[in-house]
Amino acid sequence: MKNHVQESSDSEILKDRIREYALKSGALVFGVASPEEISKRSPEGHSPKDFLPNVRSVVVIGGGKMLAGAMRCRDPKWVGVIGSQKLRQVKEISFKLAEYIEELGYYAIPYASYSLANGIWDPDISIKLCAELAGLGTRSLAGGIVLNPKYGFLFYSIILTSAPLKPDEPLKESVCPHPSCVRMWERNHTTPCLKACPECLSGEIENGRIKWMKYNRLLCYPKANWSRVGFQKALLDIINESDPEKRKMMVLGSRFTSLVSALAYSIVSAQCYRCTSVCPVGREFRAKR
Amino acid sequence: MYAISPELYRKYRDEVLNLSNSIQGGRKRGLSVEEIAMKLGLDVRDVKEILSIAEKDMPFQEWEKADRFKEKRSD
Structure with a gap:
């Protein structure tokens, strides 16, 4: 019993140290997902243990909040370039954090595969799933993007580690739809994101919740045309x-x-960000003078 | 360089796309390449090729149209 209490306390101290380092390095949010829970929901060959056999925790960081100015920029190419750079920043933080975890004496490996490294949009591990399980957000009508309750749209990255960290709980309340979107739906049967991109997105809200949503990546894909x-x-x-x-x-x-x-110039993507720029979640961070 | 036969691509293109994550929604996740291969009795390598090609297999005009679509965000 005493050993168990000691282990649990050590694990919390360890998690606090890793969280503190992540936030100091530029991450805006931090969470831990259980590899077992990820495995339960993943296809064979796409579980954390398929990449790190002695994995005990999956650290998830989110950051790269889009600049408010970028979301208002009149030239879409600027937005695409800034988005690419933000994604890169979050990846870099995850690499630094993995180094730090190894300094603490545990194996750590950042998810190094960029989406198209395998030649197809089929990730080795679903980062969205990890972010949800780590309690950092929930999926949205906007293409299933994981919206953080505080910041809205963020880029996420994960680190597989042998460090024993207590997993966080998924959020109890869905972040999407935002109350203002529910009101808009009741009035006009649409939401800001569905209205912004009726080509890629469709869905319905019922009783204040997402009833169904569909994201057609095939139609979204060509919008990353500067790539x-x-x-x-x-x-x-x-x-x-x-x-x-x-x-x-x-x-x-x-x-x-x-x-x-x-x-x-390694522009890995030039997405339009139309659905996220109109999303009310995290709007206060996009309001500047 | 390995390339799948155009016949195989044409035959399975739609089925592979429908089973994959290309269209996302609902509570059911899309299938992985390995799962699609198993379901359709195809080679994993062929499914991967079909998916890679199919996701980009549309006229270049679609890519050009995106410029106009993106410009609208500043309206």
Whole structure:
């Protein structure tokens, strides 16, 4: 019994130290998910233990809150670039945090695979699931994005570790829909995000809760058009063009030049962020003078 | 470089997309590549290729349309 109490107390001290380091390094939110709970909800081959056999905890950090100015920027490319940079920042924090956990004497591995490292949008481990189980947010009508109750849209990253940390509980209340969205739904049968992107998103609210939602990634995907995917598409068109003069216009033209620059400057994505920029959750952080 | 046959791609494209995470919603998650392969009796490698191609397999105009769509955010 005494040993158990000691272990539990040590685990809490350890978790506090890791949390403190994460927040000091720039994370805005921190939580721990249980690898067993993740495994229960994941397909075979996509559990934390498939990547770190002695994993005992999954640390989840969230950050990279979008700049309020970016959400109001009139040039969508700026927003895409800022979003890419924010995602990178959160990844960097997770790498630093993994180093710190190893300094404390435990194995740690940040989820290093960027979404397309496997060539498809099929993550090794669902970061959304980890964030939900760690109590950092719940899925939303906006493409199932995990909304944090305080900040709204954030980027998340995870670290698998052998450190024994007490898992957090998932949130009891759903963050989405926000009360103002429920009122809007009752009046107009839409919400800010559904209205902002009727192509990719659809759903319904009933009794103040999400009744169903659908996110069509196939329609969202081309909106990340300033990216390597756009490059692939353009390259195919260029190769298929039989007229050398026209091919020259295509290769040297502005469209292809912008796509090449996306590769050169590692613009991993240029999503439109329309659904998140109108989301009322975390709005107070986007209101500036 | 490995490439799947266009026939195989055409035959399974829609089915693979529908089973995957490409369209998300409801309480049921999309299937993993391995699960799709098992369900359809295909090779994992082929499912991965089908998914990779299918998610981008639309006219380039769709990518160009995105510029106009994004511009609307500043309305």
